[in-house]
Amino acid sequence: MSATVTLEERVRAALDGVHDPEIPACSITDLGMVERVDVTGEAIEVDLLPTFVGCPAKDIIGEDVHAALGDAAGGREVRVTFVYDPPWTTDRINERGRERLREVGIAPHWEQKSGPVAISLMSVSGVACPFCGSTETKMESAWGPTPCRTQHWCSSCRNAFEGFKEKADTPA
């Protein structure tokens, strides 16, 4: 392994240690929220894409990024900006993020376009259960504990589970 780790790599590693307080299993990198990192002699600029516009965790995430970059910054000014161009979409969540979501019982269901039957955004059946993998499931509600989640029921293992609400440019 190379002995020289660039500052930008250290910054990115630090960002990977910042977690979404509403989904502690996932880092902001897993969720695809880090849009741009720019390191100069004077400053570290980080652009983040919020998942949902009204996400109450936004301010906390901003503070956590400042705290996480404290050491790496070495006196540089840290500037964290939330940007909306491009819009955040669910397909930005990386493979590790999807795996971590399943582990905590949240189905990343937008990736199963060929399988589930989306009658409408309010009624999606056949989303794979994150606990047993069965597709004998139905959406109970498009609304959950936070604006970014849905609720489902698995007829096979008889568990309720949550889904991450799909946000896409071209809806299912």
Added chain:
Amino acid sequence: MPDEDPRLGLLLALADDELVIGHRHSEWTGWAPYLEEDLAFSSIGQDEMGHARLLYEIAEPLAGKDPDALALGRQPGEYRHAILCERPNGDWGYTIARQYLYDTADDVRLAALESSSFPELAAAVKTIRLEERYHLEHARQWFTRFSQGPVEARQRFAQGLEAAVGEALALFETLPGEERLIADGVLPRSSEDLLGDWLGALGGVLEEASLDWVLASHEKAGGEMVPTSSGEIEQGPTLTVPGLERRDDRWVHVGEFAGDGGRRGKHTEDFGVLWEEMTALYRKIPGATW
């Protein structure tokens, strides 16, 4: 207001609509008819307030006030939302009727603003619309459910539409400085033009559900033949929706608006009550954080 940048008026109209209707939605938290709808209105309300905050952030340099001061630190007469948004929730029929009318109208104007020459606004609108899809779907699902009955559900939904539709037109009241907004490409199409689109689509949907009589001049509670146990149909005063006419098989807007003035800061008693509650903490403890 005379020297105000018209972009600020546009941003405040959009943001205040979202903030105030979002506040009304949040009043269902803990009270909705069942848990899923409690979550639905809580989530939709939270989304709308988030959208308002984003729009206030864009307005900040134009207004010289931060988003909190814009949301909570103005006098009632400085808010630019349409009066429709401040009305109390009423019954479930009115709540759903208003949400349907508001979110379908919001979709028409947001679709147009995606091509605004004001880059921050265009980008914000694109991301906002990805979330509004769920609100629209929620409203449409209830529209179908209510319009198919049973009788009381259909009736109360129709009463909700009757009560809300006149004021919903005023969502498209001409904005202060609109000519300049259009000339600069900030507002790609005029409010009147957008109203025409929305009304055309709404008329079609209502006709399909045989509910288009709510748009017409009609005798209240006599607009639809409803079987009752006694066989009697109650007669009420004639209701007219100001500003609506049917021409060439299409509903169009002509002349006046019911409940206009919101874009110029004119509001009803209903907003006074809402404002008192919404801004109470902000006024009592300046600079409070939690």
